[in-house]
Amino acid sequence: MKWMIHVAALAIGLSALPGSWAQAPDAKAYPTKPIRLVVPYAAGGGGDAVFRLVTEPLAARLGQPLYFDYRAGAGGTIGLNLLSKAEADGYSLGVGSSDAVALAPNYHARLGYDPQKDLLPIAIVAEMPLVLLVKADSPIKGYKDLVKMAADKPGSVTYGTPGSGSASHIMGALLASGSGVEFTHIPYKGTAPAIQDLLGGQVTTIITSGFDAVPLDKAGRVRALAVSGTQRYALLPKTPTAREQGVDLVDELKVWFGVFAPAGVSKAIVARLAREIDQIISTEQFRTRSAELGFVPIHTTPEQFQLRVQEDTTRLAALVRRTGVKPD
Structure with a gap:
């Protein structure tokens, strides 16, 4: 499934490029055609929603459309496996999460x-903590x-997660x-069915990302019991951390989403993309919308x-060993 973000092509003059760019033949004219963004999640999910906020302004800044390849x-x-084998020319980028980049290698040989x-x-x-939720009318x-x-x-307390081997699974075990x-x-096949069963009373609690928790909390449909991390979540300021409640084992559990390219893409192209993305997420519009979405x-x-990828991979490996958690 693909959709295109149509923008008017913007002229990017060489005079606007930093001096280091002028020295890079492959980056000087980049981009000259549409860019594919591999999205390894279903349309409408957390990763999809995050990057919809980035792609339109990024396309405008680059002067070329971006299209999502789900x-x-x-x-x-x-999706990341597909991206890793794409041509390293800057025209195939992808979305990756901490689960798929830093956690998965600790499970899958x-x-x-x-x-x-x-x-x-x-x-x-974007980054967000994990949140432990019960439905709003729960006696808990x-x-x-x-x-x-x-x-x-x-054995009476059940917790739903987006799947076995996920960060949510690890948090529950910890x-x-x-x-x-x-x-x-x-374990569920994704967050949506887990939320549905929580609200229907089929599970006691669920553990999910802030992206999913904040809108549910604002709508008065759930009660947040705890968040991961060492500090309270700015978007759920009344919810104490697990550490505040006597459990410090989930201090380092957070979910992040980032942009990746296949290995081998030139440093100049990577630097250009990183700079443009940083400017986009610095805008008031992005900050406002991200707060509404929960990240x-x-x-x-x-x-x-x-x-960060290296450090998180090492940290998560230790947590996996501690819990003995294994995906199905």
Whole structure:
């Protein structure tokens, strides 16, 4: 499924380019044709919504259309596998999440790609914590109530996630371990069915990203019990962190979305794209809309993003070992 963002082509004069660009033959005229953005998620999902805010202004800045090439499945790894094998000319870019880039390698020996060798980080666009939710009319008023229920009736507390082996799965296992109780994991094929079952009373709680949690909270349909990270989530300021409630094991669990290119794309093109994206996410319009959608804009250079991927892969490997979590 593809859709095009149509914009009027903008003339990009050489005089507007930094001096380093003038020295790069492959970057001097870039781009001269439409750019494909591989989106490894279903249309309308979190990753899709985040990048819709970026693509139209990016197309205008580059003077060429961008089109979405949807390749959903396997937690985002199918699309990234495709991207990793694309021509390294700057005309195939892709969306990647922390789950597909930093977490998946800790589970899958045969991903088909090595995120740190086959993908080139360009920019993180958004970051958000994970949020533990119950439905609004639940008798569970806080995290301590959830723990008490699990202690009083072992096996009674269920938590839904977007899938086995996801960061949400790990968070649930760590919360249970840190609280000395058992939470029964219920994996779904994506976030939407998990939310549906939470609201329908089929599961006690779900763990999902801020992107999904904030709109539900604003609509009064859920109650947030805890968030991951060391600081409270700016978009859910009344919800305490897990650390505040005695569990510090999920301090480093956050979800991010970023833009990647196949390894081998020239540094000049990567620098240009990173600069344009950074300027876009600095706008008031982007900040306002991102707050409405539940995520926080993040500013990184390609080098900082690459380091983040390396560090997160190592951190998540330790958490995977600690929990023993395995995808189905």
